[in-house]
Amino acid sequence: MTQVRLGSAPGLATGRIATSGRPRGTAAAASGVAAAVVLVLLASAASIFIGSRPVQPAALLDPTHPLHAVLAARIPRTLLALAVGAALGLAGACLQGLTRNPLADPGILGINAGASLAMVLGMSVLGISDLSSYIWFAFAGAAVAGILVHAIASMGPGGATPLSLAIAGAALAALAASWTSAMLLADRQTMETFRFWAVGTVGGRGFDVLLTGLPFLLAGAVLALAGARLLDALALGDDLARGLGRRTGFDRAALGLAVVLLAGTATALAGPLAFVGLLVPHAVRAVTGPHHGRLLPLAAVAGAVLVTLADTLGRVVLPPAEVQVGIMTVLVGVPAFLALIRRGRMGAL
Numbered sequence: 001m002t003q004v005r006l007g008s009a010p011g012l013a014t015g016r017i018a019t020s021g022r023p024r025g026t027a028a029a030a031s032g033v034a035a036a037v038v039l040v041l042l043a044s045a046a047s048i049f050i051g052s053r054p055v056q057p058a059a060l061l062d063p064t065h066p067l068h069a070v071l072a073a074r075i076p077r078t079l080l081a082l083a084v085g086a087a088l089g090l091a092g093a094c095l096q097g098l099t100r101n102p103l104a105d106p107g108i109l110g111i112n113a114g115a116s117l118a119m120v121l122g123m124s125v126l127g128i129s130d131l132s133s134y135i136w137f138a139f140a141g142a143a144v145a146g147i148l149v150h151a152i153a154s155m156g157p158g159g160a161t162p163l164s165l166a167i168a169g170a171a172l173a174a175l176a177a178s179w180t181s182a183m184l185l186a187d188r189q190t191m192e193t194f195r196f197w198a199v200g201t202v203g204g205r206g207f208d209v210l211l212t213g214l215p216f217l218l219a220g221a222v223l224a225l226a227g228a229r230l231l232d233a234l235a236l237g238d239d240l241a242r243g244l245g246r247r248t249g250f251d252r253a254a255l256g257l258a259v260v261l262l263a264g265t266a267t268a269l270a271g272p273l274a275f276v277g278l279l280v281p282h283a284v285r286a287v288t289g290p291h292h293g294r295l296l297p298l299a300a301v302a303g304a305v306l307v308t309l310a311d312t313l314g315r316v317v318l319p320p321a322e323v324q325v326g327i328m329t330v331l332v333g334v335p336a337f338l339a340l341i342r343r344g345r346m347g348a349l
Contacts, residue, residue, distance in 0.1 A: 036301040040082065043308040047078040050312055052319040080202045080210050081311045081325065082304040084270045087217050089303020091262035092277025093284070093296050094224045097231035098255045101162035105277030106142075106263035109169035112272040113176035114145025115264050116198065120180050124190040135213060135268040142264035146256060148172055200271035200326015202311055213265045220261030221300070227255045228292040235290065273326050275333030276303055282340055306332070 048071060049055055059065040060072075088106065095104040106112045118141025122128040128137070149172050153164040184191040230251040233241040241251075266273070280303045281295065288294040307325060310332050314323035 036298065039305050040301060043305045043312075044078050044082065047081060047308050047312045048074045051315040052322070076205060076207045076210060077202050077311070078308060079207075080205050080269060081308040083210060083214065083217055084202060084266045084273065085276060085307025086300040086304040087220065087262040087266040088273060088276040088307070089280040089284075089299040089301075090221060090224050090296060091259050091266070092303075093281040093292070093299035094227070094231065094255055094259050094262075095277065096281050097235060097292055097295075098252060098259070099160070099162065099165050100235065101165050102282070103162065103166045103278070104169075105275075106259070106267070107173070107272060107274045108166060108278065110145045110149050110172035110176060111142045111259070111263050112267050112274075113173040113180070114141040114143075114148075115139075115267040116272060117141055117176040117180045118144070119268065120183050120190060120194060123193060124183050124187045129193065135216070135265065138268035139216075139260060139264040142267065143260045145172060145176065146260060197271045199324045200273045200329070201324045202270050202307075203322065203324075205269070209269060213269045216261050216265040220258045220265065223254060223258035224262065225296055227251070227258060228296050230255060231292040231296075232290075235292075271326055273307065273329050275329050275337065276306060279333045279337045279340075280306060283336070286340065 048060070049057060051070075051074065053067065053070065055067045055071055059067045059070075062068060092105040095106065095109065096102060098104075099109075115138040118137040119134050121141075122134045122137035128134045149165060149168045150160055152168040152172070153160040156164045184194060230246065233246045234251060263277070281299050284298045284302050285295055288298055307329065310328035311325040313332070314325055314328040317323055
């Protein structure tokens with residue numbers, strides 16, 4: 001009777017490798033979470049203590065310190081930058097997976113422009129001025145823009161291809177921007193209210209602004225993160241996804257709602273911030289690969305860190321003046337995006 005050595009049995013060897021691989025995967029996930037937490041904490045600390053007037057950390061704990069009020073004002077600004085950046089990074093990753101379009105982001109597909117146009121309509125026609133009211137216009141404008149872009153792109157012979165979506169989004173964004181400009185030129189009062197928001201800023205906002213949008217951001221984040229497996233299935237193609245038992249129409253509607261909640265709320269809170277939703281998913285995908293279970297949470301972290309650091313940098317480049325975060329995200333994002341292309345680090349969808 002032939003004896004089999006336990007150490008050389010193929011099945012046992014395979015089992016030993018699989019068993020030893022699980023702790024390595026757990027350790028890698030834990031180290032990734034720890035790195036993400038450290039990055040967020042470092043970006044938050046930089047945002048609070050660095051500015052046109054650097055402040056010592058001791059001033060935060062001393063109410064009698066002359067610069068205590070400066071730090072107190074930077075805390076809601078930092079939290080808002082983190083929330084908006086996370087929302088845009090998550091929305092961009094969802095949108096690229098949903099449309100299978102590497103150029104998809106809330107700005108390029110016209111979602112930001114639709115939200116802006118709807119908000120200007122609310123301000124100019126209905127006289128709305130508080131965030132709790134016009135945030136609903138931002139949602140409506142983002143949703144209508146997204147539906148229109150998909151409908152227009154679907155009219156072509158090949159359906160809603162990545163190229164047709166990009167072209168339709170660019171056309172709709174240009175049209176919405178022209179209508180927005182026309183209304184602002186005709187209404188100077190609305191223009192005064194709108195012009196600071198249109199550049200993109202997280203400064204001058206209090207906790208009340210963040211708390212107004214937080215429920216919508218949380219709802220969108222939960223929908224997006226819960227849809228990681230849906231995005232993985234949709235990446236295989238609609239036919240194969242349906243063969244796996246997915247209801248692709250329902251899945252797309254749920255993920256589209258997540259994008260509208262995230263992008264619409266972020267736009268209402270801070271204005272249209274370009275390049276965050278486009279750059280962040282590609283940078284993260286080059287590290288994590290296309291699996292959305294890893295991509296989505298890390299895209300949220302990277303987006304939060306990017307916007308927070310861009311806002312911090314905008315406070316120190318031209319002291320004592322500030323460069324708005326909407327300008328800084330473009331100044332930082334364009335070279336970084338070009339570097340990804342040049343080095344071939346664009347992650348495949």
